[in-house]
Amino acid sequence: MSKKKFVKSIILTILIIVSNILVLRFCNLEDKDINISYKIISNQKDVYQVFYGIDDLWKEEQSERVNYDNINNQEILKFTVPRDTKKLRFDFGEHPGNINVSDIKLSYWGQNVDIDLNQILDGKNQTQIGQISRKGNSLDVKTIGNDPHITYEIDSNILSNLQGYKNVINNAVKIFICLLIDIVLFVLTRKSKSVITLMLELKTNKTLIWNLSKNDFKTKYAGSYLGIIWAFVQPIVTILVYWFVFQYGLRSGSPIKDVPFILWFMAGLVPWFFFQDALLNATNCMLEYTYLVKKVVFKISILPIVKILSALFVHLVFMVFLFFVAAIYGFYPSQYTIQLIYYSFCTFFIVLGISYATSAIVIFFKDLGQIINIFLQIGMWMTPIMWSYTTVPLKYQWIPKISPMYYIVEGYRDTLINHVWFFERYFQTIYFWIITLGLFSVGAIIFKKLKPHFADVL
Incomplete structure (x- = not known):
């Protein structure tokens, strides 16, 4: 190998090592919010709300509201909560009614996790819920009063699984970027x-x-x-x-x-x-x-x-x-x-x-x-x-x-x-x-x- 080619090889190796270390060390996917969604069918128009926090002190500024307008037809309601959320409160409208709720999911970096319906069925977590029953992956809910809601504490295992999935994607993206950098540097030096x-x-x-x-x-x-x-x-x-x-x-x-x-x-x-x-x-x-x-x-x-x-x-x-x-x-x-x-x-x-x-x-x-x-x-x-x-x-x-x-x-x-x-x-x-x-x-x-x-x- 000639001296010139040897020097080029050394420079290429150093550039590849340094660039890969920088990417692996400092480049991380940005933390996103957690998405919550569920399908709903109701017999009347209403406003549905999700409160979020780390305790039971529910604040209006820590909530999202979505309108349901398509009576007796299924709609998907979507909400966004911070990734450090530990507790949720699902408000099912402001008026008494009969609703069907199904496919309640938490989503983070494309990973979907179903919420445990058995925990929602726990009567201790319910307020102004007249009757609730489970049918497969859905709930039939009869609400009473003007503030019917159900509280839910997110399982720590779910949060760790979502974070683990994000880390897998993060590492895969890092490896992909490193490979692209290596290819570009190789072409540039050659x-x-x-x-x-x-x-x-x-x-x-x-x-x-x-x-x-x-x-x-x-x-x-x-x-x-x-x-x-x-x-x-x-x-x-x-x-x-x-x-x-x-x-x-x-x-x-x-x-x-x-x-x-x-x-x-x-x-x-x-x-x-x-x-x-x-x-x-x-x-x-x-x-x-x-x-x-x-x-x-x-x-x-x-x-x-x-x-x-x-x-x-x-x-x-x-x-x-x-x-x-x-x-x-x-x-x-x-x-x-x-x-x-x-x-x-x-x-x-x-x-x-x-x-x-x-x-x-x-x-x-x-x-x-x-x-x-x-x-x-x-x-x-x-x-x-x-x-x-x-x-x-x-x-x-x-x-x-x-x-x-x-x-x-x-x-x-x-x-x-x-x-x-x-x-x-x-x-x-x-x-x-x-x-x-x-x-x-x-x-x-x-x-x-x-x-x-x-x-x-x-």
Whole structure:
């Protein structure tokens, strides 16, 4: 083995060991609340409530209320309680009635545990319950008075089992992330020459990149009466149309309490517009700048970044528009606003990695442009932009989170609405950068392999 390869192997080994230790030591799944659900059929409309705590001092602020409106039809009522809850109180309405309760479950990280109905049947735990009987996995309950309820103490074994299940998932995710990091580091070290060469070309031509980006942005709308205004008119109209349809046509509400739908919606759509516009333009950059590609001395590796920067100018205007809408509803810039620079860079970098591959391949396979258009249409609806991932059952919520754009879309909402730092989403942050660096490495390798043949095909 040569000295150079030996040094590379030592560096790779050290990086793998250090990164794996950091992931295994510091990355843990965030603690979630426990979900409670049960099915109910009642002979009248009413309000059902669950109190939670560590003792029998029930407080209104430590409770959740859900309306039952579908008389004599089964509904699933869902509540959320803190994970340190030890005691529950199920309030079955505010009026006397006949109800059937079934499938009372506790859920935590996708693990469901049935509540022991025998403990609920214990008369000592009942108040204003006239009659109660068990039929299989359901209870027939006749309530009296205006405050019928049953108290329940969560078995410590159930809590430990739920925590144990979470630890299993936590360890599995850690191992998966470690494997992804190892693969990315291996690719980066084995193909480091391609990546380093590409990065050096971008650095040495930064002035040219900036000038070409400004020129590209200006010439795109040259000759029209409104000029660059057209760059903003269509996306703004699209936002307004979608907002009107979802807010007033489909009656969609914001999934976050006290947050207007238009703000929640725009926070997800604005970064997607940037991703979409940048990817489409960067993919076709070699075809558009054919005369530059054929020049031997011109560094064509800068063309995708030129197109992405051109799209970034439009994105900056949209962020100003987003701030304006947020201010109207009382959401003003805060210390978290600085994160928009980070999330914009995330979008920029992932598009750059993808576009190095797509801009090279599209020269030899022209249909790729149409395929990307279809991919973007599907991706817009699959990414939780117009809908919340919380509407998906808990055990399937990992599916929309697979997309790297989920991280960016939710990041914009974390910045403007939720006020959560990106490093608090450490698992998602690690996953995003593993995928992004992997895409960039693959894109750089493909670009370098196909680059010598560009001029011949064009």
